[in-house]
Amino acid sequence: MNQENRSNQKLEFRNMDQDTIILGVIGADCHSVGNKILELFFTAEGFKVLNLGVMVSQQEFINAAIETNAKAIFVSSLYGHGDIDCQGFRDLCLEKVLDRILLYVGGNLVVGKTPFEIVEEKFKKMGFDRVFPQTST
Amino acid sequence: MRIAAIGLVPDLTLQLAKLAAMSAGGKVIASYSFSLTRSDIGYLENIQPDILLFSGGTDGGNSRYVLENARKLAASSLSCPVIYAGNRAAAEEVVDLMPAKEVIVTENLMPEVGQVNLEPAREKIRDLFLKRIVSGRGLSEIVDLFGTPPQPTPLAVFELISAIPQYQTDWSDLAAIDIGGANTDFYSNTESYLETDTVILKGIREPKVKRTVEGDLGLRVSAHSLADSGWAYLEERLKGLGLEVERLRKHLDKIALDLDYLPQSEEETLFDRLLAETCVYYAALRHSGGWRETYTPQGRVYVQTGKDLRRVKAIVGSGGFLAASGSAETMRRPLQKLRTYGQERKLLPEKPLFYADRQYLFSLLGNLVGKYPKEATALAVALLENLKDED
Numbered sequence: 001m002n003q004e005n006r007s008n009q010k011l012e013f014r015n016m017d018q019d020t021i022i023l024g025v026i027g028a029d030c031h032s033v034g035n036k037i038l039e040l041f042f043t044a045e046g047f048k049v050l051n052l053g054v055m056v057s058q059q060e061f062i063n064a065a066i067e068t069n070a071k072a073i074f075v076s077s078l079y080g081h082g083d084i085d086c087q088g089f090r091d092l093c094l095e096k097v098l099d100r101i102l103l104y105v106g107g108n109l110v111v112g113k114t115p116f117e118i119v120e121e122k123f124k125k126m127g128f129d130r131v132f133p134q135t136s137t
Numbered sequence: 138m139r140i141a142a143i144g145l146v147p148d149l150t151l152q153l154a155k156l157a158a159m160s161a162g163g164k165v166i167a168s169y170s171f172s173l174t175r176s177d178i179g180y181l182e183n184i185q186p187d188i189l190l191f192s193g194g195t196d197g198g199n200s201r202y203v204l205e206n207a208r209k210l211a212a213s214s215l216s217c218p219v220i221y222a223g224n225r226a227a228a229e230e231v232v233d234l235m236p237a238k239e240v241i242v243t244e245n246l247m248p249e250v251g252q253v254n255l256e257p258a259r260e261k262i263r264d265l266f267l268k269r270i271v272s273g274r275g276l277s278e279i280v281d282l283f284g285t286p287p288q289p290t291p292l293a294v295f296e297l298i299s300a301i302p303q304y305q306t307d308w309s310d311l312a313a314i315d316i317g318g319a320n321t322d323f324y325s326n327t328e329s330y331l332e333t334d335t336v337i338l339k340g341i342r343e344p345k346v347k348r349t350v351e352g353d354l355g356l357r358v359s360a361h362s363l364a365d366s367g368w369a370y371l372e373e374r375l376k377g378l379g380l381e382v383e384r385l386r387k388h389l390d391k392i393a394l395d396l397d398y399l400p401q402s403e404e405e406t407l408f409d410r411l412l413a414e415t416c417v418y419y420a421a422l423r424h425s426g427g428w429r430e431t432y433t434p435q436g437r438v439y440v441q442t443g444k445d446l447r448r449v450k451a452i453v454g455s456g457g458f459l460a461a462s463g464s465a466e467t468m469r470r471p472l473q474k475l476r477t478y479g480q481e482r483k484l485l486p487e488k489p490l491f492y493a494d495r496q497y498l499f500s501l502l503g504n505l506v507g508k509y510p511k512e513a514t515a516l517a518v519a520l521l522e523n524l525k526d527e528d
Binding site: 029053066 | 145146194198337339340431438
């Protein structure tokens with residue numbers, strides 16, 4: 001996550017200490033390292049973080065968000081099938097009356113070298129509030 | 138004990154509410170997730186459960202649904218006590234919303250997502266049982282006579298199954314099955330999940346000691362519902378043995394009405410055994426978890442849901458049919474058949490030994506576990522009959 005994104009995030013959440021956010025790697029993806037780093041980072045930033053780990057389904061994200069009254073779901077995907085795994089995520093949220101939840105997605109979201117702008121547009125069309133590329137600086 | 142269970146998400150708090158109710162020896166007669174509807178309330182008013190177990194939300198999490206449901210319950214004519222085991226942050230408001238009901242607040246069944254905390258609610262259900270049902274049904278004489286309150290059979294068996302591995306070290310992982318006329322109970326005491334790099338657990342981590350009770354699986358009152366639920370298994374067995382479906386139907390009609398009926402012919406004995414196998418098959422199916430194989434870019438992994446029973450070393454036929462006339466084969470065959478179910482590999486005991494509680498003493502000894510744990514558990518395992526293979 002780059003500097004610019006990080007500062008934006010702080011703005012949005014500044015006065016919401018101990019809000020719950022849900023983290024997880026979606027689909028059949030087993031990359032767990034980045035997710036653990038995110039967990040440490042957001043915990044240090046004062047959030048209550050629920051990390052669902054790897055291979056998380058849409059329904060699992062949503063179940064956890066309902067029980068915890070979470071403010072945001074942060075979806076990670078590294079293996080290139082993020083666009084398939086994330087399809088209909090926002091619709092399912094609405095279906096389950098999670099109508100105000102923030103949906104963020106980040107990682108290596110599609111197969112191949114697609115320009116990030118196109119990836120971003122694709123995921124925003126799916127209903128994600130923010131989309132992050134796979135950058136580590 | 139007839140318990141109605143309310144949770145929020147079906148796979149999370151509702152699932153735990155049902156497990157807590159069953160582990161306390163209760164029977165779940167109704168269960169609801171999310172918002173209660175008017176007809177849900179109507180149904181509850183109609184059946185009047187003995188206890189309502191009310192949960193939903195993690196601590197500090199969702200309170201919208203429990204508050205909404207508390208209002209609806211307050212306006213209902215439900216007269217039973219309510220055990221509230223939901224979001225702690227909403228507990229006081231829930232109590233305030235239901236001034237005319239007896240609300241007992243206890244710890245949340247799921248304080249955090251994935252954290253399972255059934256014991257406090259179980260304790261409250263037990264207390265209520267003793268207070269209400271014992272004194273209400275004239276059982277207080279028994280308390281005077283024996284110095285301890287009697288426990289309902291399933292709770293007593295649960296306590297015994299919990300205590301055996303603690304006091305009898307050779308009996309570390311065990312399960313028990315009790316097939317009765319109306320229900321089939323399945324108990325297990327074993328770690329539910331063994332964490333490895335290639336097995337990922339989805340859903341809640343189930344408790345080490347677990348009881349499930351199946352109201353549609355039984356050999357007399359529930360014979361017809363057993364045939365409905367278990368037809369796939371039954372039909373295959375009948376075919377394999379060359380038996381006629383019609384004759385089984387007749388047998389079912391007879392036994393469903395005559396609760397004390399004992400088989401009169403060899404064929405009837407065989408039918409009863411097939412029905413018992415069917416009870417074992419479906420009770421085990423619902424009690425046990427499974428693995429689904431998935432390929433990921435990192436290789437093959439197994440996704441586990443539910444409880445892993447592979448390490449169970451002993452299975453006890455602890456009551457009803459299995460105690461009286463069960464054989465190892467009555468349990469082994471359906472368990473063997475269940476190893477794969479659909480795309481799932483079921484996590485069943487790998488090399489279990491089979492036992493029978495011939496004299497049906499488990500529930501009686503379970504009553505003594507509180508006071509004499511060592512003696513009661515020692516007696517329980519000493520009296521078990523090791524079932525040898527007959528075939």
